[in-house]
Amino acid sequence: MIKAEATVNGIISRSAMMKIGKDGKPFTAMTVKVDVTDRNGSGISVEISVGKDGYDTNEAAKLTIGQRVEIVGTMNFKKRTEHLYVNLSAKQIALNPASQTDSVTGDLEFKGTIGKHIDRKTDKNGGNYQIFSGFSTEKVAETFEFTWVRFVRFSNDECKALVPSGKVEIKGELELGCYQEKLNLSCRVNEISEWVKQQIPNMNQNA
Template identity: 40%
Template sequence: MIKCEVSVCGTINKEAIIRTNKDGKSFMSFAMNIVLPTTSGSKVLDVSVLCDCEKNNDVSKFCVGTRLNASGTLLFKKRGENLYLNLYAEGFEFENVAAIDSIKGSMLFRGKLGKTIEEKTDKKGNKYHTFSGVSSEKVSDGFEYIWISFFDFSQVLDDAIKPETKVEIAGTLDLSFFKEKLTISSRIKSVSPYVPVANTSNQE
């Protein structure tokens, strides 16, 4: 499981429409473009936005080309080589929107660590740890996996956290492009062992 509480600053590139789910509840959907820097320039990231019509039902505010800040819960979905970003928005701001696009917020991760935890030293002589973790989702024909790069600058790791064990990590959400590919990383604030409980969710 990867669940993020975020603020997204960008431009609407697909106009808002009202839809109705199978339970008869109305919701609004639209899409945003977020331009992020890359090693060779910049690249556009698409974010699909959904929100409850009880709080937001004036589609005239959500026109193509409008800049806004949207806040809410961001979830990732991977299908094959494609990684989708879905924002379940709780609030919007149309005034005093920054000129530079961004996605900022926090991450809650539950999953399995990679095979190694490395200790490194920065230019000032401070030690830190770096490691990877993977979240899996059961789909009809197998599993999909999303990898996260973690950085422990606060030395919160202890001896109970071992490679290839299941953990719960709270930290920042940091998105960037490396060689034109979106990467997800996090500076961790806390980490603890995680014991899954039986439920109906397909995600771990």
């Protein structure tokens, strides 16, 4: 599981329209484009699918292509083959925000598995930090999709949960980046703990 409570500042690339959800209720749908750059200054445009409960005709009329908006909501990520899709369930949408710069900020929550390698390093001031990656797994039809996140943890404290192939729950600062024209997820770790999956009770077992 990977999700984030995020704030997105970007340009509407598909105007707002009304759609009907699986529950039969209307919602507002649109797409927002955000430019994401790498360390070398090159970058990609990320299309974020936005949905907001309910539909207001007057509000939708203002949410047109080319308008800059700032949106607060819950962000989810969906990996399909080589493409990472980004969805945002909006709580607030503001037109003409003070900042005119594309950005995505927020708090990431991750439940998954650490990769096989953990790099332990020391900075110029003698502080310790760790660099590692982790993945979350989603079953799609008969296959599995793996969404990876790159983590950086600045701490001198040992963490028993931070071991290769360990199951962890992590909370930290979200960062979107790109590498070889593909969207990457990164996180600066604030909290890390062992993740214990909840066992599904056997409904056939007698009490």
